[in-house]
Every structure is written in structure tokens, then in C-alpha cells.
Amino acid sequence: MSTAAVLDRAVPVTRRRRGGWSWLRGVAITVVTLVFALPVVWMFAAAFKTNVQVTDPTVGLVFPPTLENFANVLADGAILPAMGNSLLVGVVSTVLSAVLAVPAAWAVGRFGMRSTGSLVLVARIVPAISLLVPWYYLFAQAGLVGSYTVLVLSHMFVSVPLILWIMISFFEGLPVELEEAARVDGLSAFGAFLRIALPLAAPGTATAAVLAFVASWNNFMFALVLADENTETVPVALFSFISYASTDWGGLMAASALMTVPVVVVALLAQKHIVAGLTAGATKG
Structure with missing residues (x-):
């Protein structure tokens, strides 16, 4: 049998295998999507139901909305001022965390300071509830209890390590030759970071900032203990x-739906930026 005949028989088998894997992948994606x-969907549907309809298992997705x-x-x-408080605390804590964590991530990635980065990671390991009393x-x-300052500082305790460890991989994946060329042209090390590394890491910064903002927006425990009626989130x-x-x-x-929309x-x-950032992290190296 000639080589061409063997190849002609092998191609349909390969296509069938690929088709089978594509089908299984589609089913898996569909199942995961439905689970999440x-x-x-139930939350948004329940927001338009009465309390009786919410607790009635016979009432599905077809009902007269209210x-x-x-x-x-x-x-x-109460909900609108609380959303304003969450927005204020989330934005301020995310911006301040990024200002601190992004240069730190660049330093850790460029100068091999993994031990220093590991110390910051301890903040993610220690249970936050154990720190609430002190x-x-x-x-x-x-x-400061009941002020925005204490909420911002407590949320930064979560956001700084999160942004730091997301950004380390991005800076490690950037070609160091670009910064070396900038240094040859007269820039300092930090100047090369500002003008070369930071713009190239913009997708990663956006990804880390969004994740940090979402973590701050959803944080319940810190605000429950450290906020008052004027600053509750x-x-x-x-x-x-x-x-x-x-x-x-x-x-x-209904309040949960309003909380989810922003x-x-x-x-x-x-x-x-999130897709670009996640893709860049996935293809690192």
C-alpha cells in the first residue's frame, strides 16, 4: 500500500478523534456554565417574585413579575449609600494597592526577590478573621473604627498580595532586553520600569485591578466589624x-441583584484587558 493511501485513511480517523474531543469539550463547557x-439566574428571577413565590418550589422561571x-x-x-461606600472603598483601596504592589512586583520579578515576595504572600495565608480582634x-x-480609612487599609491587606502575585508573572514574562536597551539610552532602572515595563504590563495591571476591586466589593467580614452605620458597605x-x-x-x-450589576x-x-491579561499569563514562557 502506498504512503498516500495510508495518509488518506488516517485523515478521517484523526478528524473523528478531533470531533469527539470537541464534542466532549462542548458538553463540559456547557455543564460548567450551567453550574455557575x-x-x-435564580437570583435575578427571585428578585421579581414575592416572598411566597420565592419559597414555592412549584414557581419556576415563568411567573408574573413584580x-x-x-x-x-x-x-x-440604605442600599444606595452602602453602594456608594463600597464604590469609594473599592476604588481607593484598589488604586493604592496597585501603586504599592505593581512596582514591588516588578522589583521581585526583575531582581529575583522571591523570598521577599513570599513574605507578602503570608498575608494571603493567615486567616483574616484572626486579625480582626487586634x-x-x-x-x-x-x-479610626467606623471610618473609611480603616476599611481602605483592611481591604488593602487583601488587595496588595493579590495584585503583587498576579503581576510578578507578567513582569517575569517581559523581555528584559527592552529595559536594558532603555538603560543604554540613559534611563534609570525605575525610569525603564515606568516607560517600558509598565505600559507593556497594562493588561495584567487591569486584570489584577479588576480582581482586587471585586474582592473589595464583596468583602463582608471587615466591614461588619470595622464599619458603622454611616460607612457600612x-x-x-x-x-x-x-x-x-x-x-x-x-x-x-433584589438588593443582591443591585449589588451584582456594578x-x-x-x-x-x-x-x-482581562482576556488579554489572562492570555498573556497563560502563555508566559
Whole structure:
């Protein structure tokens, strides 16, 4: 049998194998998407139901919708100020964390300071709840409990290590020859970072910033202990819908939907940079 005949028989087999793997991959993607999407769909659907309909298992996705839950949540006057507090704390803590963590990540990646980076990683390992009591005592002595300052600082405890360890891989993946050429042209090491490395790492910076903002937006424990009624964030405001005697499921789902919308908008606006950043991290080396 000639070589051409063997190849002609092998091509259909290869195509069948690829087709089988593509089919299995499509099924796996569909299952994973449904697992993650169904709770979100149920939440948005429950936001337009009455409390009776939410707890009735016979009521699915087809029902007469109502805007009463949203009207009650907005009329209560607590959710919008809480969203403003979350936005303020999230933006400030993310910006300050990026200012500190991005240059630190460049230094760790360029100068082989992995041991120093590992020390920062300890902040991600230590349970945050174990720090709340000493934090509360120290901040209370300084008169900062209930202020935006204490919330920003506590959220930076999470955001700085997160941004640092995301950005280290990006800077390690950038060609060092570009910075060396900039140094030859007269730039300092930090000048090469600002003009060469930082613009090239913009997708990674955007990815890290979005993840840090989402982590701050969803943080419940720090605000529950360190905030007061004037600085409480959205997760704490949602907690008020749960009482000892009953739970306002309709109001809780409506408030949760309102809380989810800003995060989705941020993710959609930064989608291009997030995809580019994740792809760059995945193809490093």
C-alpha cells in the first residue's frame, strides 16, 4: 500500500478523534456554565417574585413579575449609600494597592526577590478573621473604627498580595532586553520600569485591578466589624434583610441583584484587558 493511501485513511480517523474531543469539550463547557449561571439566574428571577413565590418550589422561571422588591429596597434608603461606600472603598483601596504592589512586583520579578515576595504572600495565608480582634483594638485606640480609612487599609491587606502575585508573572514574562536597551539610552532602572515595563504590563495591571476591586466589593467580614452605620458597605446592608424571625427573600434578592450589576458592568468594560491579561499569563514562557 502506498504512503498516500495510508495518509488518506488516517485523515478521517484523526478528524473523528478531533470531533469527539470537541464534542466532549462542548458538553463540559456547557455543564460548567450551567453550574455557575443557574444560581445567578435564580437570583435575578427571585428578585421579581414575592416572598411566597420565592419559597414555592412549584414557581419556576415563568411567573408574573413584580417590581415591589426593588421599590421597597430603594425606599428603605440604605442600599444606595452602602453602594456608594463600597464604590469609594473599592476604588481607593484598589488604586493604592496597585501603586504599592505593581512596582514591588516588578522589583521581585526583575531582581529575583522571591523570598521577599513570599513574605507578602503570608498575608494571603493567615486567616483574616484572626486579625480582626487586634485590628479592632488598635484602630479603636487610634479613633479610626467606623471610618473609611480603616476599611481602605483592611481591604488593602487583601488587595496588595493579590495584585503583587498576579503581576510578578507578567513582569517575569517581559523581555528584559527592552529595559536594558532603555538603560543604554540613559534611563534609570525605575525610569525603564515606568516607560517600558509598565505600559507593556497594562493588561495584567487591569486584570489584577479588576480582581482586587471585586474582592473589595464583596468583602463582608471587615466591614461588619470595622464599619458603622454611616460607612457600612453593600454586603453588610444585605445582611440586614436577614433577621432572627424571618428572611425577606424578595428584598434580599433584589438588593443582591443591585449589588451584582456594578461588578458585571466593570467586568464588561474591562473585558478586553482581562482576556488579554489572562492570555498573556497563560502563555508566559
